[in-house]
Amino acid sequence: MSDVREFDTRPAGHPSAESPLAWSFHRQAPPREAGAGVTLREHAFLGHLVLRGGAIVLDEAVREVLGIALPARPNTLALDDGGERSVQWLAPDEWLVIVPAGEEFTLESRLRQALGQAHFSIVNVSGGQTLIELSGPQAREVLMKSTTYDVHPQAFPVGKGVTVVFAKASVVLRRPREDAWELVVRRSFADYCYRWLLDAAGEYGVSVAR
Amino acid sequence: MFHIYCPYCEEHREEEEFHPKGQAHIARPAEPEACSDEEWGDYLFFRDNPRGIHHELWVHAIGCRKFFNITRHTASYEILETYKMGEQPTITAESLAREEKAGHVQVAEGGQQTVGASDAALASVKGAQG
Numbered sequence: 001m002s003d004v005r006e007f008d009t010r011p012a013g014h015p016s017a018e019s020p021l022a023w024s025f026h027r028q029a030p031p032r033e034a035g036a037g038v039t040l041r042e043h044a045f046l047g048h049l050v051l052r053g054g055a056i057v058l059d060e061a062v063r064e065v066l067g068i069a070l071p072a073r074p075n076t077l078a079l080d081d082g083g084e085r086s087v088q089w090l091a092p093d094e095w096l097v098i099v100p101a102g103e104e105f106t107l108e109s110r111l112r113q114a115l116g117q118a119h120f121s122i123v124n125v126s127g128g129q130t131l132i133e134l135s136g137p138q139a140r141e142v143l144m145k146s147t148t149y150d151v152h153p154q155a156f157p158v159g160k161g162v163t164v165v166f167a168k169a170s171v172v173l174r175r176p177r178e179d180a181w182e183l184v185v186r187r188s189f190a191d192y193c194y195r196w197l198l199d200a201a202g203e204y205g206v207s208v209a210r
Numbered sequence: 211m212f213h214i215y216c217p218y219c220e221e222h223r224e225e226e227e228f229h230p231k232g233q234a235h236i237a238r239p240a241e242p243e244a245c246s247d248e249e250w251g252d253y254l255f256f257r258d259n260p261r262g263i264h265h266e267l268w269v270h271a272i273g274c275r276k277f278f279n280i281t282r283h284t285a286s287y288e289i290l291e292t293y294k295m296g297e298q299p300t301i302t303a304e305s306l307a308r309e310e311k312a313g314h315v316q317v318a319e320g321g322q323q324t325v326g327a328s329d330a331a332l333a334s335v336k337g338a339q340g
Contacts (some may be wrong), residue, residue, distance in 0.1 A: 074220045074274070091274035092218050148211075148224040162219075163273050165226055170272040 004112065008105040009124055019044030020130045020190035030208035035140030037204030040197055043131040047104025048184070049097040050090075051111070058095065061114035062087060065107065070095060077161035077174050088161045088174060096172065096184070098131065117180030128187050132194070138204035143181060145200050147173065151181075167196040175185040214268070217294045218276045231267040233257045234279045261285055263303040268292075 021042050025186055027153050051058055051134045059070035068087050071078045077088045084101075134142065143151045149157065149164040151173075161174030169192060172184035185193045198206055213222035229233045239245050239253055258264070264284050281299050290301045335337045 075217065094274075146227055148226070165224065165272055 006024075006105070006109060006112070009127060010102060010105065017045065020185070020187040021132075021194055024191045024194045025208075025210070030210060031198065031206055033205045035205065036132055036136060036207035038134065038136040038142055038201035038206045039139075039209055040194070040195075040201070040206065041133045041135070041209040042194075043133060045101045046126065046131055047097075047099040047101060047107065048124070048126045048129055049099075049108060049111075050123045051095045051097060051099050051120065052093055052122075053115075053118065054093065057115065057118045058120060061111055061118075062095075062097075064114050065110045066097070066099075074173060075160055075162045077159050077176065079159075079176055083176060085175075086176065088172070090163060090172070098184075129184055130187065130190055132183045132185055132197070134183065134197070136204075138201070138205075139181055141198065142201045143173070146196065147172055149173065167193065169193055189210045214280070214289060214290050216273060216276075217272045217278050217292050218274045219270065223270065223273055227270060227272040229269050229271045231269055231277065234265040234267040260303075263290070263301070263304075263306065265299055 014071045019042060021044070026176045051062070055070060055072055059072070062068060062070045065089065066080070066085060068078050068080050068085065070087055071089045074089055074092075077086060086097070088098075090096050096113045097107070104124055104126055108124060111122055140151055147164050149162060156175060158175050158178055161172060163170060163172050164171065166183065169186070169189040171189070172185075173194065174182045174184070176182055183193065198208075214225055214228050215222050216228075217311050236253070236257075239249065242250065245253070261284055264282050266282055267277055268280050269275065276295075278292055278294055279297070279299065280292050281301050283286070283290065291299065293299060306315050
């Protein structure tokens with residue numbers, strides 16, 4: 001067991017918390033259009049962990065604790081069978097783990113236990129970023145307007161994830177399923193990206209699911 | 211707008227994701243205390259400014275955020291290769307000069323003739339390196 005002090009960022013007693021998009025939703029009622037070409041949905045309060053360390057050591061621990069093999073290839077994304085938990089390659093020694101809300105602290109403790117005295121770092125970044133899901137028949141058109149990265153299905157198959165320039169911010173863009181894209185957005189960029197998406201998707205009709 | 215190959219992401223990425231960080235392969239003196247002021251000053255402040263092949267440090271700032279090296283031609287801006295930290299370049303001014311001597315004219319991927327140019331250009335490259 002490592003001697004790092006851990007603390008639960010989600011303490012008991014359920015103090016109030018606001019998603020990074022709370023202000024955006026408050027300021028302007030989220031649009032709802034029937035038959036919209038693009039649907040946005042924020043998955044707020046998920047558990048985000050950044051793992052850093054050697055791939056072999058981390059792979060063993062992540063397999064043991066999460067049951068997911070650490071994606072070793074660059075720009076890849078691995079999901080569990082239910083698609084709820086994911087591990088994404090960010091850099092040769094850095095991975096992003098996203099798990100359902102409330103699981104992150106237990107996961108962090110268990111990973112630390114499994115890793116013992118190995119050389120690694122785990123940082124809970126749940127409060128620093130949020131996940132926006134983009135779906136609908138015209139979702140790819142919106143991405144094509146917003147990022148220089150090639151999002152053609154041939155170049156961006158399911159199971160790929162990259163950190164790219166999106167509008168004038170940087171986001172983690174990933175494709176967990178055939179019919180949906182996910183944007184992992186930093187808290188401070190959330191309102192900007194959300195309003196950019198509404199503007200860019202306006203011509204196809206946009207709906208925000210909550 | 212052009213693409214740079216990131217050796218860590220193993221794909222070509224948009225140029226705006228990268229930042230240049232100056233000359234590569236600058237070794238920190240093993241014993242800074244034993245350096246003369248001139249040696250230490252050279253290490254800290256003085257950089258090569260060749261016309262021709264230059265090895266540079268770049269960072270994939272939006273992306274994997276790793277530093278890597280680029281071999282670049284400072285006159286044509288052509289990127290000849292990119293390689294990871296800790297590796298040595300396979301293309302240098304010397305290697306190009308050797309090929310020139312052997313009579314090989316290398317043609318880049320785009321069909322542009324990049325090296326094996328005039329003797330004068332080569333001499334200037336050599337002069338800058340020497």
